[in-house]
Amino acid sequence: MAKELAKTYDPSGIEDRLYQKWLDKKYFHAEVDESKKPFTIVIPPPNITGQLHMGHALDNTLQDILIRFKRMQGYNALWQPGTDHASIATEVKIIEKLKEEGIRKEDLGREGFLERAWAWRKEYGGRIVSQLKKMGSSCDWDRERFTMDEGCNKAVNEVFVKMYKKGYIYKGSRIINWCPVCNTSISDAEVEYQEQAGHFWHIKYPILNDDDTESGEYLIFATTRPETMLGDTAVAVHPEDERYKHLIGKNLMLPLMNRKIPIVADEYVDREFGTGVVKITPGHDPNDFEVGKRHDLPIINIMNDNATINANGGKYEGMDRYEAREAIVKELDAMGLLVKIEDHVHNVGTHDRCKTTVEPLVKAQWFVKMDELIKPAQKAVREGEIRLVPESMQKTYFNWTDNIRDWCISRQLWWGHRIPAYYCDKCGETVVAKAAPEKCPKCGETHFTQDPDTLDTWFSSALWPFSTLGWPEQTKELKYFYPTDVLVTGYDIIFFWVIRMIFSGYEQMGEKPFKTVLFHGLVRDDKGRKMSKSLGNGIDPLEIIKQYGADALRLTLVTGNAPGNDMRFYYEKVEANRNFANKIWNASRFIMMNMEETQPTKPEAADLKPADHWITSRVNRLIKDVTENMEKYELGVAVQKIYDFIWDEFCDWYIEMVKPRLYAKDDAKSRNAALYTLKTVLIDALKLLHPYMPFVTEEIFCTLQDEEESIMVSDWPVYDEARNFAKEETEIETIKEAIRGIRNVRTEMNVPPSKKAQVFVVSDSEEKRGVFTGNNDFFKALAYASEVIVQADKSGIADDAVSVVIAHVNIYMPLGDLVDLEKELERLKKEEQRLEGELKRVNGMLSNEKFVSKAPEAKIAEEKAKLEKYTKMMEQVKAQIANLAK
RNA sequence: GGGCUCAUAGCACAGCUGGGAUGUGCGUCCGCUUCACGUGCGGAAGGUCACAGGUUCGAGCCCUGUUGGGCCCACCA
Numbered sequence: 001m002a003k004e005l006a007k008t009y010d011p012s013g014i015e016d017r018l019y020q021k022w023l024d025k026k027y028f029h030a031e032v033d034e035s036k037k038p039f040t041i042v043i044p045p046p047n048i049t050g051q052l053h054m055g056h057a058l059d060n061t062l063q064d065i066l067i068r069f070k071r072m073q074g075y076n077a078l079w080q081p082g083t084d085h086a087s088i089a090t091e092v093k094i095i096e097k098l099k100e101e102g103i104r105k106e107d108l109g110r111e112g113f114l115e116r117a118w119a120w121r122k123e124y125g126g127r128i129v130s131q132l133k134k135m136g137s138s139c140d141w142d143r144e145r146f147t148m149d150e151g152c153n154k155a156v157n158e159v160f161v162k163m164y165k166k167g168y169i170y171k172g173s174r175i176i177n178w179c180p181v182c183n184t185s186i187s188d189a190e191v192e193y194q195e196q197a198g199h200f201w202h203i204k205y206p207i208l209n210d211d212d213t214e215s216g217e218y219l220i221f222a223t224t225r226p227e228t229m230l231g232d233t234a235v236a237v238h239p240e241d242e243r244y245k246h247l248i249g250k251n252l253m254l255p256l257m258n259r260k261i262p263i264v265a266d267e268y269v270d271r272e273f274g275t276g277v278v279k280i281t282p283g284h285d286p287n288d289f290e291v292g293k294r295h296d297l298p299i300i301n302i303m304n305d306n307a308t309i310n311a312n313g314g315k316y317e318g319m320d321r322y323e324a325r326e327a328i329v330k331e332l333d334a335m336g337l338l339v340k341i342e343d344h345v346h347n348v349g350t351h352d353r354c355k356t357t358v359e360p361l362v363k364a365q366w367f368v369k370m371d372e373l374i375k376p377a378q379k380a381v382r383e384g385e386i387r388l389v390p391e392s393m394q395k396t397y398f399n400w401t402d403n404i405r406d407w408c409i410s411r412q413l414w415w416g417h418r419i420p421a422y423y424c425d426k427c428g429e430t431v432v433a434k435a436a437p438e439k440c441p442k443c444g445e446t447h448f449t450q451d452p453d454t455l456d457t458w459f460s461s462a463l464w465p466f467s468t469l470g471w472p473e474q475t476k477e478l479k480y481f482y483p484t485d486v487l488v489t490g491y492d493i494i495f496f497w498v499i500r501m502i503f504s505g506y507e508q509m510g511e512k513p514f515k516t517v518l519f520h521g522l523v524r525d526d527k528g529r530k531m532s533k534s535l536g537n538g539i540d541p542l543e544i545i546k547q548y549g550a551d552a553l554r555l556t557l558v559t560g561n562a563p564g565n566d567m568r569f570y571y572e573k574v575e576a577n578r579n580f581a582n583k584i585w586n587a588s589r590f591i592m593m594n595m596e597e598t599q600p601t602k603p604e605a606a607d608l609k610p611a612d613h614w615i616t617s618r619v620n621r622l623i624k625d626v627t628e629n630m631e632k633y634e635l636g637v638a639v640q641k642i643y644d645f646i647w648d649e650f651c652d653w654y655i656e657m658v659k660p661r662l663y664a665k666d667d668a669k670s671r672n673a674a675l676y677t678l679k680t681v682l683i684d685a686l687k688l689l690h691p692y693m694p695f696v697t698e699e700i701f702c703t704l705q706d707e708e709e710s711i712m713v714s715d716w717p718v719y720d721e722a723r724n725f726a727k728e729e730t731e732i733e734t735i736k737e738a739i740r741g742i743r744n745v746r747t748e749m750n751v752p753p754s755k756k757a758q759v760f761v762v763s764d765s766e767e768k769r770g771v772f773t774g775n776n777d778f779f780k781a782l783a784y785a786s787e788v789i790v791q792a793d794k795s796g797i798a799d800d801a802v803s804v805v806i807a808h809v810n811i812y813m814p815l816g817d818l819v820d821l822e823k824e825l826e827r828l829k830k831e832e833q834r835l836e837g838e839l840k841r842v843n844g845m846l847s848n849e850k851f852v853s854k855a856p857e858a859k860i861a862e863e864k865a866k867l868e869k870y871t872k873m874m875e876q877v878k879a880q881i882a883n884l885a886k
Numbered sequence: 887g888g889g890c891u892c893a894u895a896g897c898a899c900a901g902c903u904g905g906g907a908u909g910u911g912c913g914u915c916c917g918c919u920u921c922a923c924g925u926g927c928g929g930a931a932g933g934u935c936a937c938a939g940g941u942u943c944g945a946g947c948c949c950u951g952u953u954g955g956g957c958c959c960a961c962c963a
Contacts (some may be wrong), residue, residue: 009927111898200963223963236963241939269963278963287963347961392891399889399959526898528956559935560899560910561901564891567955568898579925590922632902639908640900655922663921747929753918781920850943859905859944866906885961 001278004875005592007704009330009585011549015695027712030078030469032480038485038704039075041067042138042465042514044497047086047145048121049093052131054216054523054531054557054569055490057541061554062520062635063100064137064486069630070485070767071138072716075330078481080137082145083125087416088182088190088353110414110452117415121146126860136550136694138712146470147460148417151214155467156417159508164421164432164586168369168507169409171421171430173386175282176291176408178361180307180321180350185365186351186403187456189495191358193347201226202339203332204253204821205235205279208260212251216554219244220339221261221277224346224660225284226332229254230313231302234259239265239638242275248486255337256328257314264295283362297767299362305412307359321359328592352631366419366453374404377499386502390564393491399429400495407500409456416454423449426875462500465513478656481747487514491564521566523557528568539569551693552578557693559571559643580643581696584689588700591678594662594802600676607669609661610775612677615654618645619681622849624719627686639692653736654681664777666851679704684717731771735779735812741804742783748827749802751818752804756786759810761789761799768808800824800885807829807869821884828881 014464022028030038041063046056064080071077094117095105095848105113125146133140162168163803175530176185203226204218219235225658232254237244249266265593269278271818282292292299302313309316309324318322332338349358378401380386381394388394408421421429429436439446460467467488469478484503489498498517505513525531531538539553544553555577561567622645629638665671683701690697690711701711751757759780761772772779793813801812802819845851845863852860 006923008921009923062925193959221963268963273962280963285963287961305941346963349961395890396958403959444949495958522957562900565899570898570912573898575925576911579923582924582925586923586926588922593922629902634902636900637902644910652920652927656920656927661918744930747917750917753920753928838906845906848943852943852962854943855905862905 005589008760009582032476036076039070039077040481042080044085045082048125048129058557065691081139085148091415158472159422177358181356191349192352196348200342200344222274228281228284229298231281231283233297234279236269237267238269370404373503377503385626389518410453419451421451462504484514486516488518491519519564546580579761604674607673611657613725614732617725621725623717679761737806739782757813759785761790762810803880
């Protein structure tokens, strides 16, 4: 006996209950099972600092759709979840919190700070997970991992030591990006360039004679960062520059510091730009650093880690970089060395986390050498071993891999994987090992100090596809679930994450980490702007779920969107999708109300009507299309088809067609056949929809079946040739066309629905007449007919009856006074015109010799059929016009 | 400077390997208390598929160029 369903679908309450049921039944859990084929997705681990935002919502919806789809198809589906320690993001957050308590991280010391950090993780780390659950994500939570858990740490150490031994990891002094606020180095990828209004300070340095006396001549140049002059060790000009050629090799006096510096020649200088003279500060500018190397210039570091001037800055020691800038400009001006100041807009590198202007500094850091490592990653994508969806992302991918630079992996932070390098307290020997060494291999000393730095967050994320499956242990999970099948992620982290996982997979596992990468875009606000904290235009997915339900949100995020494209978020769209959930709910409710007394049984073939075959054939086709689309990751296209099928074909047509049979209780067999078809087609549609809208579909499925079984572990529908009914499809299409024509005419004539009329169906084709007599039950109802009369000719039909012309059939409705003959004539003339156009087009094509000789036969046949159809329709319309004119 | 990407109805978007602009949501107009749903039903209006060439029997889709958005990388001091 079917349960009673509420009149409108209310997701609140239902969703949590169903999710709990799925958890209790362990449906999300996957165990290694050699008898089944695995299908694996590893989650892009959200930051433990994170709050669920629309980006997560989209990312996780896509993954959940794929995993539920494959699970229903019979795969052993594993969605491996976990979270990321997000070193900088988290450390910044904790420091902020400490600040509220008036504590600096140094006060706590490393141990104390880490204690706080772990406590923080314990308190907030689970928040994002519980939020993902609200989305309906079917992750195997029993396998939840954390990028800094014991296993991941083991994997990190293993990789670090191995790559160090291979020479892929090295320590070197390089100019790196330094964030003076976070007090750490950051990688190139973490630098964000911002346009800022600044100044060009034009400054001149005195040129020295060979005997070091001032020549009275000057070299003028411009700089945006005058304070760096304290660290200048040269001035460069272009070797071919006629203006300065004679000065090359001479020296200048660096003002304020009173240091003699050379004039060097370097191709790097652009003669066209400014005065064609560049001051060289190898310690504080990446380009200058390179110039310095070429000319063997000394590197002078004038800055402390907090961006104040150090002892090398002479009397400016202790000043902040901007304070020093002001003081220096003032003094140069006083000395008459400041030529002019210009306004200048330029790009300034800032730290993407805290927006502080980064300071290029020369520091000893750990790097990963990329030139060899990247090769298999390039090859894999080039040769199709790894597929990127959409394919156009390959271009971005190669743009990155082709220009790759060594990866700075050390961070001067405490929260993260500590670098497994140990320095001998006595002789300073470096030992890289998974654990602290017993004694120094060089001097035998037993005391070591571990490198204080930690690793870039992405170092552990790069190992995620295999570290989560147990690597470096050779677990059965690793053997079974690796390589994973799909990675779903935003195109914005191709470089940060995707590329690094790929080369790490090949290097550590000797195998790709995943077969396909499905990219999605950004979720923007309704004006197309990025959602951001600073703009305050972010929309909280949890709020949407509360208001409209998770299903409506999920559908909103995937419909009408192609892979890799950005999308805009509209409340109206969510509302529309909420309405869709309600629509299915009510259709199901209707079916169940009609099944209250008896459950339908499988009908005899003879009891099935054309309409039943039609909808069966349609859903069968839908199964094929949707499955194909989903296999190709065309998730938005697939769900659009399901939506259209359910709303238009199933609800607006089939249910309406079947109503007369449900209400007429005298023909039990026909009623049973209709109910059976309603139920089976609905179940098929629900199954197809389930990956997208897991909650409503489950609730209805369970109520409909009246059992505890779950749709999420039911079998995915399979296309079945035996459920194809081409003849009935054409038949029903004819009836639909007739009904649409009748409705159309009636609306145009302002005939109220309550006013029923006789409907004459005239056709010289016996077959066509059969179609109408065979479907009379619903045709009569949907055509607002008081009576349907099917006959071979026009006898007995009033001359002023309104006519509807469809292919091979003429329909007449004697509406008497309700019809304005003038208007009717006008309508027919319009129809005549339309047909004329159609005929012209078809004839044009068919009389084109080139078309007939070159186009495929099927296409030609199609056009010929149309020609015949339109010709016939034209004859009828012309006859009717002549008739009315009488 | 280099690369990528987009331009389709008033708005936001789909449109698979080229075959009548096929379509969705919102909006607009007209009509409907039809016993599942007004979170609904029926009907309608609205598009030179940015522009200019080309390939083709045939182009929204392929090629070239132009214009105008967006993104990424580089960072000329």
